Each structure stands twice: as C-alpha cells, then as structure tokens.
Amino acid sequence: MRALIPFKPSNVKSRLSPVLNPEERLELALCMLQDVVDAIRDSAVEEYSLLATEPIEGHPCIISPHGLNRALNEAFKEVSTPLVVVMSDLPLLKPHHIDEITSEDGVTIAPGRGGGTNVLYMRKPQRFEAHYYGASFLTHLDLARDKGIPARIYDSFYTSTDIDVPDDLVEVLLHGEGRTPRLLREWGFEIKTNEGRVKIQRK
Amino acid sequence: MRALIPFKPSNVKSRLSPVLNPEERLELALCMLQDVVDAIRDSAVEEYSLLATEPIEGHPCIISPHGLNRALNEAFKEVSTPLVVVMSDLPLLKPHHIDEITSEDGVTIAPGRGGGTNVLYMRKPQRFEAHYYGASFLTHLDLARDKGIPARIYDSFYTSTDIDVPDDLVEVLLHGEGRTPRLLREWGFEIKTNEGRVKIQRK
Numbered sequence: 492m493r494a495l496i497p498f499k500p501s502n503v504k505s506r507l508s509p510v511l512n513p514e515e516r517l518e519l520a521l522c523m524l525q526d527v528v529d530a531i532r533d534s535a536v537e538e539y540s541l542l543a544t545e546p547i548e549g550h551p552c553i554i555s556p557h558g559l560n561r562a563l564n565e566a567f568k569e570v571s572t573p574l575v576v577v578m579s580d581l582p583l584l585k586p587h588h589i590d591e592i593t594s595e596d597g598v599t600i601a602p603g604r605g606g607g608t609n610v611l612y613m614r615k616p617q618r619f620e621a622h623y624y625g626a627s628f629l630t631h632l633d634l635a636r637d638k639g640i641p642a643r644i645y646d647s648f649y650t651s652t653d654i655d656v657p658d659d660l661v662e663v664l665l666h667g668e669g670r671t672p673r674l675l676r677e678w679g680f681e682i683k684t685n686e687g688r689v690k691i692q693r694k
Numbered sequence: 695m696r697a698l699i700p701f702k703p704s705n706v707k708s709r710l711s712p713v714l715n716p717e718e719r720l721e722l723a724l725c726m727l728q729d730v731v732d733a734i735r736d737s738a739v740e741e742y743s744l745l746a747t748e749p750i751e752g753h754p755c756i757i758s759p760h761g762l763n764r765a766l767n768e769a770f771k772e773v774s775t776p777l778v779v780v781m782s783d784l785p786l787l788k789p790h791h792i793d794e795i796t797s798e799d800g801v802t803i804a805p806g807r808g809g810g811t812n813v814l815y816m817r818k819p820q821r822f823e824a825h826y827y828g829a830s831f832l833t834h835l836d837l838a839r840d841k842g843i844p845a846r847i848y849d850s851f852y853t854s855t856d857i858d859v860p861d862d863l864v865e866v867l868l869h870g871e872g873r874t875p876r877l878l879r880e881w882g883f884e885i886k887t888n889e890g891r892v893k894i895q896r897k
Contacts (some may be wrong), residue, residue, distance in 0.1 A: 498875065504888070563883040566703065602851060605861070605891020606868050625887035648805060655890065658808070665809050665829065684828035687709070688808020 492573045494531050494539040495566060497559055498524055498547060498614035510657045524579040526669035538641035563621035574616040578609050583649035598640030601650040602628040608652050660691050674688050695776045695794060696744040700752060700762055701727055713860045727782040729768050729872035737792035766824035777819040781812050785866050785874035786852035800844030802854040805831040812853050863894050
C-alpha cells in the first residue's frame with residue numbers, strides 16, 4: 492500500500508495570516524506535514540510520496556505542475572496497489588487512524604469539517620477519481636455510488652481536524668502530541684479559556 | 695444505565711442569532727434535543743431525563759434552579775447506576791455512539807470542538823464531578839487521573855459536532871439524517887460551495 496500527500500508550499504495556509512507571517516506559515520505547514528509523515532511511517536503503509544509542485548527537501552516527491560485533482564488523477568492511473576491520499580494539515584493524525592481507514596475494501600473517506608475529504612482510501616485507485624474542493628466529501632461518496640464501489644465513512648474527530656484558520660490551532664494545543672503543538676508553544680501560543688469554546692492567544 | 699441531558703430554554707443558542715430569530719433558535723434547540731433523545735432511546739440506555747431549569751413538554755425532567763455544574767453534581771450523588779451525560783445540541787449523534795461510549799469501565803469523554811465535553815460517561819457517577827465550561831475536556835481528564843479513575847477519549851467527528859455558531863449548521867446539512875437537517879431545509883438553508891470550507895446560506 493502507498494500513501495500520497497499533496498503539498499503546495501506557495502502561499503501556504505493563507506487563512507492563518509491573522510496570526511502567523513508567511514515564513515511561520517510555511518514552517519507550520521512543514522511541521523504538520525512531518526507529523527503526518529510520522530503517523531504514516533508507523534502505519535501499515537509501505538511507501539509514501541508527496542505530490543508537490545516543486546521538490547520538498549527531506550521527502551520523496553512526485554512533481555506535477557497541475558492542479559490538485561488533475562495531478563492526483565494522473566497519479567491514480569499509474570498506481571497498481573491500494574492507495575491512501577492524506578492531507579498534509581492533519582497534526583492529530585495517528586498511525587491507528589491510517590490502519591483503520593485502510594482496513595476494508597472499496598473506498599473509505601474521512602471527512603474534514605466543512606465538507607472536505609481529509610483522508611481518502613481506495614483499494615483500486617484506477618477505478619476512482621479525485622474531486623477535491625467544495626463539498627468533496629459528498630462528491631466522493633456520490634462518485635463511489637455511481638461506480639458501484641462500496642464506500643465507508645470513517646468517523647474520527649482527530650482526522651476531521653484540518654488546520655486552516657486560527658481557531659483550528661486550539662485543537663492542536665488541546666489534543667496534539669507531535670511536533671506541531673511544540674512549535675506553537677515555542678511561538679508563544681496558548682489556550683485562552685472563556686465562556687464558550689476555548690480560543691488561542693499569543694504571548 | 696441512565697442518561698441525563700442538560701437543557702436550558704432561556705436565550706438558547708444565542709450565537710446563532712446572526713441567522714435565526716429567538717423563536718427559531720428555541721425550535722431548533724428542541725429539534726436537536728429530540729434527535730439526541732431518539733439516538734439515546736435506540737441505545738442501551740434504559741432511562742433518560744432532561745436536567746432543566748423549567749419543565750420541558752414531552753420529556754421527563756429533573757428541575758434544578760442551579761447552574762449546570764452544581765445541578766449535575768447534585769444529580770451524580772443520587773445516581774447508583776452508570777450514567778451518561780449527553781449535550782442536547784448533537785444532531786449527528788447515533789445510537790452506536792452511545793453504546794460505544796458506555797461500553798467500558800471508568801470514565802469516557804467524547805470531546806467537542808474548542809475543548810468542550812459533549813458526552814461524559816461514568817460507570818460510578820458518585821465518584822466523579824462535573825466541571826463544564828472552558829476547557830472541560832482537559833479538566834475532566836485531569837480529574838479522572840487525580841481520582842485514579844481510568845479515562846478514555848472517544849474519537850468521533852459526529853459526537854464532536856455540537857451546534858453553536860452558523861458555520862456548525864453546515865455539518866448538519868452535510869452529514870445529518872434526523873429531524874434537524876429537515877427543519878433547516880424547510881427554513882431554506884442550503885450549502886454554498888466555494889473554494890474553502892462549505893458555508894450555509896438561506897434562501
């Protein structure tokens with residue numbers, strides 16, 4: 492089994508700009524990527540590659556100039572093994588999540604908040620297609636049904652937690668155990684308790 | 695096994711006021727409560743009560759004038775069976791979640807986003823204490839450790855999805871199957887797809 496991790500370093504994590512400058516956003520993105528790679532390495536996945544627009548130091552990379560869906564769909568055609576596509580901004584991902592997601596036939600989707608597809612597993616990637624962006628969770632479920640492929644939803648709070656906006660960083664501080672919460676704490680981020688949901692603040 | 699569902703009808707779900715008027719917010723809150731009750735009724739729970747500040751029609755109620763924590767802690771002292779405390783704003787809750795959460799000894803906590811405790815199961819509620827508000831997820835974990843009670847985290851996207859702010863309604867439309875998504879659709883809510891996370895709009 493193989494894993495593909497799409498990664499695009501240019502203008503990365505722009506919606507975190509209220510709390511992080513461009514250099515910090517890139518450092519955070521690479522740190523979350525490393526947490527994801529660590530989880531994948533300790534799972535049953537045999538080999539991983541980034542799917543990137545340019546080489547990323549320290550990681551095996553498939554380089555494609557195309558957008559996410561086209562790049563993935565070209566990769567799917569060339570893979571003869573089961574394949575799991577894992578987003579790079581899932582710092583709460585653990586090896587057991589990967590192992591559970593990849594344990595059954597057909598297609599398994601771990602949804603992200605707001606309709607995203609955070610992890611997509613395909614036993615036969617040649618039969619499937621990537622349709623990321625928008626409500627891709629629904630699109631991928633519909634596609635599996637149209638193709639007659641059994642589809643399963645993987646229900647996990649930790650795999651649903653992708654990091655896009657400042658409030659998302661709260662979950663890393665509350666639940667994270669990898670490199671990403673350490674980096675955020677080094678930068679002075681801490682949780683701020685009030686009446687509703689916990690927020691972040693930077694010292 | 696018993697279930698307690700705290701419910702406070704006054705000024706309910708005030709953070710939804712950008713998209714719903716006070717009457718609609720109360721109707722939504724009662725609808726989500728009914729979805730939660732439906733899930734509990736189809737689980738292994740034998741008996742449920744609301745823990746409320748005033749009687750709520752159609753539901754068995756324990757009435758307490760006190761705040762959430764004091765009201766719960768007084769109830770915990772009087773319960774001799776295992777007890778699960780379930781928030782009333784979890785419209786994606788299913789019976790199997792309740793059954794899995796209540797399957798082990800000690801304490802099990804299903805976190806909400808932003809540090810909340812959405813479901814709290816105690817095999818021996820007399821030994822535990824409620825500390826809701828703020829980062830109650832961490833407080834409850836710490837309390838279990840201090841008391842030497844085994845604590846388990848229940849990792850579910852669906853149980854983590856409590857409905858507080860307009861963006862949360864998206865998850866109900868994307869993933870819900872009960873009464874609450876029907877009510878939102880009747881009111882003209884639909885999902886709006888753009889580049890990032892899906893949003894809601896009202897026709």
